Amino acid sequence: MNLLITTSSPFHKSLPAKDFLHVHKSFIINLNQLQAIKGSFVQIRDKQISVSRTYREALLKK
Incomplete structure (x- = not known):
């Protein structure tokens, strides 16, 4: 996984x-x-990444 x-x-x-x-x-x-x-x-590979309330709805629509 790359980090920028x-x-x-x-x-x-x-x-x-x-x-x-x-x-x-x-x-x-x-x-x-x-x-x-x-x-x-959200789970990506072995990482758990926080989803904020602000962006959650957009994520669920995808």
């Missing part, structure tokens, strides 16, 4: 919207790597 640290706003705009989604102010996920949604977390 940058401000998310300009970076998020450069990613294809069909493949990437903001799930928290600190996290953008690749939807192709999404394995499960568990409550307020």
Whole structure:
């Protein structure tokens, strides 16, 4: 898994919207790597990533 640290706003705009989604102010996920949604977390490989209330609805629509 690659990790990139940058401000998310300009970076998020450069990613294809069909493949990437903001799930928290600190996290953008690749939807192709999404394995499960568990409550307020998403599972990607062996990592659990928080999903904020702000972005949860958009995630569930995908």
